[in-house]
Amino acid sequence: MYYYIINPASGGGKINKIQDKLKERLRELGIAGEFAKSTGPGDVARLTHMAIERGYKTIVAVGGDGTINEIINAIASPSVALGMIPMGFSNELATMLGITDWQTACNILAARKVEQVDLGLINDKLFVTAASIGFDNILFDLKRKQQDGALGRFAYSAKLSAAARTFKPIHLDFNFDGKYSVETDCFNFSLSNGAFLSYLPQKSKPQDNMLDAVLISHLSHSDAVKYGQGTLDLARKLGQVSVFHTKKITITSKEPVTVSADGKAVAETPVTIEVSDRKLKVIVSRKRRF
Amino acid sequence: MFNRKEEFVAQAGAAETVVGTSVKLKGTLKSDGDITVDGSVNGEIKTKGTVTIGPNANIIANVHAKNVNVAGTVQGNVVATDRLNVSESGRVYGDISANILSISAGALFSGKSTMAENIKEPEIELTAEKEEIVEDVLEPATK
Numbered sequence: 001m002y003y004y005i006i007n008p009a010s011g012g013g014k015i016n017k018i019q020d021k022l023k024e025r026l027r028e029l030g031i032a033g034e035f036a037k038s039t040g041p042g043d044v045a046r047l048t049h050m051a052i053e054r055g056y057k058t059i060v061a062v063g064g065d066g067t068i069n070e071i072i073n074a075i076a077s078p079s080v081a082l083g084m085i086p087m088g089f090s091n092e093l094a095t096m097l098g099i100t101d102w103q104t105a106c107n108i109l110a111a112r113k114v115e116q117v118d119l120g121l122i123n124d125k126l127f128v129t130a131a132s133i134g135f136d137n138i139l140f141d142l143k144r145k146q147q148d149g150a151l152g153r154f155a156y157s158a159k160l161s162a163a164a165r166t167f168k169p170i171h172l173d174f175n176f177d178g179k180y181s182v183e184t185d186c187f188n189f190s191l192s193n194g195a196f197l198s199y200l201p202q203k204s205k206p207q208d209n210m211l212d213a214v215l216i217s218h219l220s221h222s223d224a225v226k227y228g229q230g231t232l233d234l235a236r237k238l239g240q241v242s243v244f245h246t247k248k249i250t251i252t253s254k255e256p257v258t259v260s261a262d263g264k265a266v267a268e269t270p271v272t273i274e275v276s277d278r279k280l281k282v283i284v285s286r287k288r289r290f
Numbered sequence: 291m292f293n294r295k296e297e298f299v300a301q302a303g304a305a306e307t308v309v310g311t312s313v314k315l316k317g318t319l320k321s322d323g324d325i326t327v328d329g330s331v332n333g334e335i336k337t338k339g340t341v342t343i344g345p346n347a348n349i350i351a352n353v354h355a356k357n358v359n360v361a362g363t364v365q366g367n368v369v370a371t372d373r374l375n376v377s378e379s380g381r382v383y384g385d386i387s388a389n390i391l392s393i394s395a396g397a398l399f400s401g402k403s404t405m406a407e408n409i410k411e412p413e414i415e416l417t418a419e420k421e422e423i424v425e426d427v428l429e430p431a432t433k
Contacts, residue, residue, distance in 0.1 A: 180317025180333060217312040239328050239346065242310035
């Protein structure tokens with residue numbers, strides 16, 4: 001039986017509008033299971049522990065990447081599978097797994113095709129999509145405020161433009177697998193566990209036991225705005241973009257800077273990020289990207 | 291070869307590992323796939339694929355790959371098990387070894403060259419040890 005953990009705050013409360021329809025659809029498919037709502041920070045982890053103690057083998061995140069991040073950090077058993085119904089402001093994992101909306105998600109949960117994917121590890125925290133330093137952290141903050149209703153469309157654009165104008169690249173030192181080191185000014189650094197970034201080579205998979213590091217050294221104001229809007233074609237900005245593949249990376253900077261994972265701030269530099277020995281079972285679509 | 295920026299970008303876009311223009315890398319960069327460098331590398335580059343050295347690249351390293359395309363500066367030995375192309379903006383200060391060698395007019399090469407496939411044929415003159423600016427494309431058939 002499935003255990004559904006609903007994060008009512010995800011995506012600005014999107015779930016509250018479709019909750020009844022969702023439950024009805026899951027009943028039709030014969031996978032209604034049990035529902036639990038998180039009530040605040042740390043509650044998703046508590047509910048996950050409780051579900052596992054009660055013997056549930058499938059936990060479904062009804063939320064975004066942040067909710068999924070809390071669940072994977074609480075799943076200790078390798079026999080438990082994770083399903084998802086995307087409701088967050090960021091649904092990178094669901095998108096890569098071919099889960100585009102809640103209706104598709106229900107059908108995919110019913111079909112229950114399970115794959116095993118890699119997990120990244122930052123200090124003692126697991127992540128499944130990507131870790132970031134730099135401009136992405138400003139974007140996460142802006143998108144969260146937009147989803148919460150604190151920023152309208154025009155206010156969001158104005159804030160994005162201002163951030164793109166004032167953001168100063170961060171000087172970072174990287175050590176890759178203890179084999180080579182790289183230093184550069186970074187507009188943004190992402191460490192992706194698979195094909196989460198469109199400009200990465202097709203070979204990048206969340207099952208290759210590797211992480212893909214993408215360093216963007218600098219962007220003009222207009223390109224930074226396009227990056228924030230997701231419309232910048234980075235494949236045409238080579239020279240400003242570097243790509244490396246690694247199992248383990250150590251990052252240092254003069255001043256501590258925030259490191260986020262799955263869209264949430266989780267650490268500060270200096271930091272070591274690596275492929276975890278632990279793997280995650282996930283329910284995927286046949287139309288997944290890997 | 292990438293005489294125009296667009297061609298370099300097209301080649302770099304297909305690479306698995308890319309060292310961007312402002313990046314400084316120290317150590318051994320090893321890969322099974324293609325590597326593109328347009329920044330600085332100090333150490334060693336090894337791959338079973340193709341190494342593409344862009345016009346802004348400054349490399350102090352030995353390079354070992356199946357194919358090597360040079361449009362920037364390399365201070366070190368270059369071994370291409372298949373093909374080595376040095377374009378007109380390319381500068382190579384070191385010994386080179388390749389199965390197929392192409393050096394464009396205007397390129398600079400200072401070192402010893404060895405045509406790997408012909409090493410077993412002593413009757414053929416294979417090496418040049420003087421510094422030279424090569425004016426013509428060298429192909430094995432011209433030797």
